[in-house]
Amino acid sequence: MFVLLVFIFSLAAFVGARSLVLLQGADFPHFYCAARMLADGHGHQLFDADVQRQYQARYAGRVGTLFTHPPFEAVLYLAVAWLPLRRAYFLWSLLNLAFLAIAARRLAKEALLPWDWPVLLAASLTFVPVLLCLLQGQDSLLLLLLVVLAFTALRRNRTFAAGCWLALGLFKFQIELPLVLVLVLTQSRSGRNGLAKGFVLVALALAGLSAAISGWSVFTAYPRFLLHLQAQPFAGIMPQAMANLRGLTYFFFRNVQTSRAVAVAILSVASLIKILTVWKHARLASHQNPASATPEEFDLAFANTVLFALLVSYHLNPHDLALLLLPIPLFLHSALAPTTQLRRPTKWMTLVLLGVLFLPPLHLWALRAGVYPILSLPLLALFLIKAPSSLTTQATSPGRATTIRD
Numbered sequence: 001m002f003v004l005l006v007f008i009f010s011l012a013a014f015v016g017a018r019s020l021v022l023l024q025g026a027d028f029p030h031f032y033c034a035a036r037m038l039a040d041g042h043g044h045q046l047f048d049a050d051v052q053r054q055y056q057a058r059y060a061g062r063v064g065t066l067f068t069h070p071p072f073e074a075v076l077y078l079a080v081a082w083l084p085l086r087r088a089y090f091l092w093s094l095l096n097l098a099f100l101a102i103a104a105r106r107l108a109k110e111a112l113l114p115w116d117w118p119v120l121l122a123a124s125l126t127f128v129p130v131l132l133c134l135l136q137g138q139d140s141l142l143l144l145l146l147v148v149l150a151f152t153a154l155r156r157n158r159t160f161a162a163g164c165w166l167a168l169g170l171f172k173f174q175i176e177l178p179l180v181l182v183l184v185l186t187q188s189r190s191g192r193n194g195l196a197k198g199f200v201l202v203a204l205a206l207a208g209l210s211a212a213i214s215g216w217s218v219f220t221a222y223p224r225f226l227l228h229l230q231a232q233p234f235a236g237i238m239p240q241a242m243a244n245l246r247g248l249t250y251f252f253f254r255n256v257q258t259s260r261a262v263a264v265a266i267l268s269v270a271s272l273i274k275i276l277t278v279w280k281h282a283r284l285a286s287h288q289n290p291a292s293a294t295p296e297e298f299d300l301a302f303a304n305t306v307l308f309a310l311l312v313s314y315h316l317n318p319h320d321l322a323l324l325l326l327p328i329p330l331f332l333h334s335a336l337a338p339t340t341q342l343r344r345p346t347k348w349m350t351l352v353l354l355g356v357l358f359l360p361p362l363h364l365w366a367l368r369a370g371v372y373p374i375l376s377l378p379l380l381a382l383f384l385i386k387a388p389s390s391l392t393t394q395a396t397s398p399g400r401a402t403t404i405r406d
Helices: 002-017 019-024 028-039 049-059 071-076 085-111 117-124 128-136 140-155 159-168 170-186 189-214 218-227 245-252 257-288 296-312 318-325 327-336 344-357 360-369 372-385
Strands: 340-342 391-393
Touching: 028 049, 028 071, 028 085, 071 170, 071 189, 085 117, 085 128, 085 140, 085 318, 085 327, 128 140, 128 318, 128 360, 140 159, 140 170, 140 296, 140 318, 159 170, 159 189, 170 189, 170 257, 170 296, 170 318, 189 218, 245 257, 245 372, 257 296, 257 372, 296 318, 296 327, 296 372, 318 327, 318 372, 327 344, 344 372, 360 372
Parallel strands: none
Antiparallel strands: 340 391
16 A cells, blocks of 8 residues: 555656656646636637637647537536646546546455455556546546446446446447446336436436536537547648557558448447347356356456447547556456466457566557557457356355346
């Protein structure tokens, strides 16, 4: 714990000392300026690119990527927008560390016993996408926390709460919607109803908040803004930096747009069929052996669902891979748990793939070389090999055995 605290304070001191340099290439200024627009009563102009650039020039001293998230997320950044830019960036970095710590603690205590959450937190801080999220001032760690809360709620069969947590993550709807789709399709009727009710209720509340911020015209202005975003300078849309199916097809079919679209569609449908099969096997394993069933089947199915959502997402930045801090510990825990009899080839392949994902030089080299989509290959391999059907669990005592929530 002492070493962890020293590391965190050292990281905070580094961010504070070099905040001016870091902010020159960070994403945080466009979140900050969007919040300043709200504070100044210009929410109805939130998706006017020229107005966004005016605010960036005024408050950040430069023009960069535009704010492209739904209007309701700008309200969140009002918590730091009352400060000058450098101090706001430092405070948001501390909040990001808090999001990560809460997620690590909740995940470790719920599904990774007997792991210590400070160890999990320390290991998480060596993951390059997490460091990128911290340096960019992005919101991916907040999304990680919300997905972890949804996971633990589902694990306790609190489906309505899980739906609410997932809806709060709609600021990255390209990741959340595939995740919710699979969960709704794979739960029982009662679970599906609770999940859908919680999700729809909070989603409608967020839609109402967006309308209050930007007016009802936002429901046409925002999609139009996204459709024409590619034509804007500093659009921030770079398939060569996406570790998903879109980035992978761009890597192999860079000059053939039709082939890319067809390949993405085919791979996405195949991935959907695969994840539905994973959930089917998990539920069958639970029903066929209720006396020896453990939550591990559910954990692996949910972890695979997160991989699916990342792979099929239309837009994915490197820092969004911070969401892997949910499936990676679950996969590692499954491979190392003494109560799990994992097939030896699957176990070693899992450990190798997890090690590859944690290699900092690989991430940095791939980003510099413009080949970051190759990171989708270990993700795809994990998605294909890690499933409840690949393991058998030893019998547990009745007091410790639980069944998968269906």
